[in-house]
Amino acid sequence: GAVVSQHPSRVICKSGTSVKIECRSLDFQATTMFWYRQFPKQSLMLMATSNEGSKATYEQGVEKDKFLINHASLTLSTLTVTSAHPEDSSFYICSARGLAGADETQYFGPGTRLLVL
Amino acid sequence: GENVEQHPSTLSVQEGDSAVIKCTYSDSASNYFPWYKQELGKGPQLIIDIRSNVGEKKDQRIAVTLNKTAKHFSLHITETQPEDSAVYFCAANAGGTSYGKLTFGQGTILTVHP
Numbered sequence: 258g259a260v261v262s263q264h265p266s267r268v269i270c271k272s273g274t275s276v277k278i279e280c281r282s283l284d285f286q287a288t289t290m291f292w293y294r295q296f297p298k299q300s301l302m303l304m305a306t307s308n309e310g311s312k313a314t315y316e317q318g319v320e321k322d323k324f325l326i327n328h329a330s331l332t333l334s335t336l337t338v339t340s341a342h343p344e345d346s347s348f349y350i351c352s353a354r355g356l357a358g359a360d361e362t363q364y365f366g367p368g369t370r371l372l373v374l
Numbered sequence: 375g376e377n378v379e380q381h382p383s384t385l386s387v388q389e390g391d392s393a394v395i396k397c398t399y400s401d402s403a404s405n406y407f408p409w410y411k412q413e414l415g416k417g418p419q420l421i422i423d424i425r426s427n428v429g430e431k432k433d434q435r436i437a438v439t440l441n442k443t444a445k446h447f448s449l450h451i452t453e454t455q456p457e458d459s460a461v462y463f464c465a466a467n468a469g470g471t472s473y474g475k476l477t478f479g480q481g482t483i484l485t486v487h488p
Contacts, residue, residue, distance in 0.1 A: 300478045350417050361406045361467050365417040
């Protein structure tokens with residue numbers, strides 16, 4: 258149980274284009290999804306918290322117009338990197354937290370490797 | 375906000391030995407402490423977690439201990455195997471208005487030599 262998927266797993270795009278990454282909870286309903294960014298050999302950096310049906314909450318320093326987050330249902334959240342530039346190249350990982358009471362367990366997706374040329 | 379420090383940054387052991395990774399946290403309101411294992415190119419996988427109402431939790435070869443007074447918690451892996459080689463992250467939740475958010479440690483690269 259508690260499986261989270263991400264699509265695509267890898268994407269290469271040209272500078273200036275937009276890229277959408279999907280995060281799905283496959284066998285549970287997720288009230289909250291989190292988006293992280295991870296640079297090589299570094300820890301996970303939280304970008305934003307996404308609650309179903311409401312606007313995402315962004316961490317300090319993360320541009321909300323650059324990284325658009327939509328959490329349209331209890332099983333799907335999307336991250337769109339708009340007008341991508343080479344410095345946006347990174348490993349993007351989502352996690353999902355379930356409905357069950359005070360369960361704070363976060364289950365992570367497999368990640369999406371973005372390369373902007 | 376919460377700050378989590380993790381040590382060591384790298385750990386090399388022989389197969390069959392034990393491995394211990396330690397973390398400290400700063401927010402006394404934190405009450406949930408998960409550990410994740412991340413293999414190269416993959417997302418983190420939850421391996422064990424502990425809540426502040428217990429001091430120790432075991433799952434086969436893996437155990438986690440928590441000292442709330444000292445604000446530190448540790449991961450113990452016994453009888454290590456080469457497949458335990460990965461990056462391990464500790465994390466702590468943030469209480470209050472940041473409920474549910476996790477702050478991660480810097481990670482420990484564990485290498486188990488056959």
